[in-house]
Amino acid sequence: MVQKKLPLVNRELSWLAFNGRVLQEAEDSSVPLIERLRFLGIFSNNLDEFFRVRVATLRRLLVVEKGARKFMGDNPRKILEKIQRINIDYQKNFDTVFQNIIDLLKKENIHLLNETQLSPGQIEYLTSYFDDHISEFVAPVILKRNNKFPELIDQSIYFAVKLTNSQKPNVKEFALIEIPTRFVSRFILLPNQGDTNFIILLDDVIRLCLSEVFKILPYDRFEAYTVKITRDAELDVDNDISESLLEKISKGVKNRKRGQPVRLVYDEQIPSDLLKFIVKGLNLDEDDYVIPGGRYHNFKDFIRFPSLGRKHLVNSPLEPVSVKELDEATRIMDVMSDHDFMLHYPFHNFQYYIRLLREAALDPAVKSIYITLYRVATESRVVHALINAAHNGKRVTAIVELQARFDENANIYWSKQMQEAGIKVIFGVPGLKVHSKMTLITRQEKKRVQMYAVVSTGNFHEGNANVYTDVNLFTADLRINSEIKKVLIFLETNYKTFSYKHLLVAPFNMRRRLYSLIDTEIENAGKGLPAYLYAKINNLVDEEMIKKLYQASRAGVKIKLVVRGTCALVPGVKGVSDSIEVYGIVDRFLEHSRIFIFANGGDEVCYISSADWMTRNLDYRVEVATPIYSKPLIEEMKTVVDYALRDNVKARLVNHGGCNEFKPRKENEPEFRSQIELYRYYQTKEQK
Numbered sequence: 201m202v203q204k205k206l207p208l209v210n211r212e213l214s215w216l217a218f219n220g221r222v223l224q225e226a227e228d229s230s231v232p233l234i235e236r237l238r239f240l241g242i243f244s245n246n247l248d249e250f251f252r253v254r255v256a257t258l259r260r261l262l263v264v265e266k267g268a269r270k271f272m273g274d275n276p277r278k279i280l281e282k283i284q285r286i287n288i289d290y291q292k293n294f295d296t297v298f299q300n301i302i303d304l305l306k307k308e309n310i311h312l313l314n315e316t317q318l319s320p321g322q323i324e325y326l327t328s329y330f331d332d333h334i335s336e337f338v339a340p341v342i343l344k345r346n347n348k349f350p351e352l353i354d355q356s357i358y359f360a361v362k363l364t365n366s367q368k369p370n371v372k373e374f375a376l377i378e379i380p381t382r383f384v385s386r387f388i389l390l391p392n393q394g395d396t397n398f399i400i401l402l403d404d405v406i407r408l409c410l411s412e413v414f415k416i417l418p419y420d421r422f423e424a425y426t427v428k429i430t431r432d433a434e435l436d437v438d439n440d441i442s443e444s445l446l447e448k449i450s451k452g453v454k455n456r457k458r459g460q461p462v463r464l465v466y467d468e469q470i471p472s473d474l475l476k477f478i479v480k481g482l483n484l485d486e487d488d489y490v491i492p493g494g495r496y497h498n499f500k501d502f503i504r505f506p507s508l509g510r511k512h513l514v515n516s517p518l519e520p521v522s523v524k525e526l527d528e529a530t531r532i533m534d535v536m537s538d539h540d541f542m543l544h545y546p547f548h549n550f551q552y553y554i555r556l557l558r559e560a561a562l563d564p565a566v567k568s569i570y571i572t573l574y575r576v577a578t579e580s581r582v583v584h585a586l587i588n589a590a591h592n593g594k595r596v597t598a599i600v601e602l603q604a605r606f607d608e609n610a611n612i613y614w615s616k617q618m619q620e621a622g623i624k625v626i627f628g629v630p631g632l633k634v635h636s637k638m639t640l641i642t643r644q645e646k647k648r649v650q651m652y653a654v655v656s657t658g659n660f661h662e663g664n665a666n667v668y669t670d671v672n673l674f675t676a677d678l679r680i681n682s683e684i685k686k687v688l689i690f691l692e693t694n695y696k697t698f699s700y701k702h703l704l705v706a707p708f709n710m711r712r713r714l715y716s717l718i719d720t721e722i723e724n725a726g727k728g729l730p731a732y733l734y735a736k737i738n739n740l741v742d743e744e745m746i747k748k749l750y751q752a753s754r755a756g757v758k759i760k761l762v763v764r765g766t767c768a769l770v771p772g773v774k775g776v777s778d779s780i781e782v783y784g785i786v787d788r789f790l791e792h793s794r795i796f797i798f799a800n801g802g803d804e805v806c807y808i809s810s811a812d813w814m815t816r817n818l819d820y821r822v823e824v825a826t827p828i829y830s831k832p833l834i835e836e837m838k839t840v841v842d843y844a845l846r847d848n849v850k851a852r853l854v855n856h857g858g859c860n861e862f863k864p865r866k867e868n869e870p871e872f873r874s875q876i877e878l879y880r881y882y883q884t885k886e887q888k
Contacts, residue, residue, distance in 0.1 A: 209770060211741045212254050219243055220860050222243045259280070261276040294494075314404045318408070330408070333384060337383045339378065341377075343373070356382075356429075357427070357498045359376065359377040360376060361410065361422055361424045363414060363421070366421055380402070386498075387401065387505060426496060426497045429461050430461070461483075464478070466491075468492035533563075533676075540828075540830045543674070544793075547882045553654060556652075566589075567595060569597070569642075571639045572637060597624045598626070602615070629694050633822070634822045635823050636824040639655075639660070652676050652681070653676075657795075668792040680827070683698075687824060707819050714796075717733075721755075721800075724799065726756075731757045732758040732799045733759045736844055737763055762791070762841065764792070787875045796809065808825065808837065847873060
């Protein structure tokens, strides 16, 4: 009997649909205008990472195309062609949205000018500004056919410049200029005129001053067009046993800058002779990897577009809700010893977690602190607190994942700082990424050692905590903490493995236990008992997990999922996924928490987790899902998931025809925007 092929959406195409939802936010007239610009920046940044990682992987698979089809279930060449088509459409839409926003900003007396729109006074101001602040960082390279083409830095933007002389039209040269955004702000504010703001991009200031840049050359016409290269960002770490992992990762990060080009984006107005010269110099295939765009690139910089004091053009601030019990407590560990509690960022203040670490650093009864670090802030108060603890004689152990993509440099830097402070730094487990987020503090209390733990769905990163929605469990529950200690011992020794009764730990028992929980729902559905699974995750692409969910759906289990990013599961397929609903939310905060709720025959079971339902998380990373045993906290997590499922403002139907349709709102149904309603929920909770 031939087995029917599972209904699945290709993960790359699903991810592009997610980024399409980000672009929808930039289009949405209800979003404050400057925030719409910032969403364009987020869209651009996401797309850069997609090309650096996913498209680069597909290109590698082209070498073994037949094997790749079996491995990924798709033809990589055809997927690349679809990606190309989708992105060309996105680029056109992007340019239209950008121009629309610029026009609307003008109505708000905010003018984003280019070099052709300046008054004589503004030209004088910017010429002086260029001489004083920019010129020293502008280093043009003349391109010669017989010379080696310069190495373009990944993620940097360049001007491709055509130099000509009006008196000698047949004489021309080409040049490249890196736009020095690493040294000068991309956005340059011109003097205001009353209530009117004027902004110009660094790119256009350089365009204005090209005659000054090339003044010693015999040319009087300069045409500058933006180009940007995106390179393969995969870290190739060799097996040289004479080098430490720290040295290998450091070398890999440096080599990444010279990775294979996977995309060239260019100003579509560029002359064909100049474009061909660049494409040839980079050894690119013009048909597959060269994408026309607008005048400006590296829109990720627009994430930091200035607010200009225009409060009505940005999101109203949501000040973190204060937790009265913690504010009044002498020590946070006193509260933890009394009962478990949860913090939900950014609705709560990450400072409470920092305070816990600082208290532990000073408390003479605290003996040790263990922590897993996947990503940390540039100026990490978390690490500073750990260093302070080490200086105070605490035994501090940090398990640092050096291969946290695009954060390797920060992790390398802080690892060295911690080592110098006397902290024991462990670089994970060979062959497994450490993605779990745990902190364990041991404290001598009378005749016993008490353990206090924080388990998080996201990084211990104060920057992320302002924009990512993540939940932290603060607990002194021995059932949980004794098993967290086991995970930490494994990470420290690499060879001691344990069994776990309470935690779901990948790659050891998480997959099996999740299947078992789903099987319980399947059995209960057959018995007529309550049978449902509600989950909030970031990505769902593991084929075996999707098979299990389809099996549960066929058995009558009610499944509701909130999946922010990539989702390969197809809901609503007759006879396969009739009882599955999938929604995706894109709003002012990045949805990041992972919460699983199972009916369990009426005695609900709830977990929070660092892991998505992806093969890499379930099989190739060290991940932890923690049970919530407190009934009030289970109710709180149910509220979080329920609010996401009730959202009818920012929720989209995922894989429902592939068009990112917004969740329909019933007639006379009031608007329900989950992130805002959650903020109000926590405010109300603290007022009781």
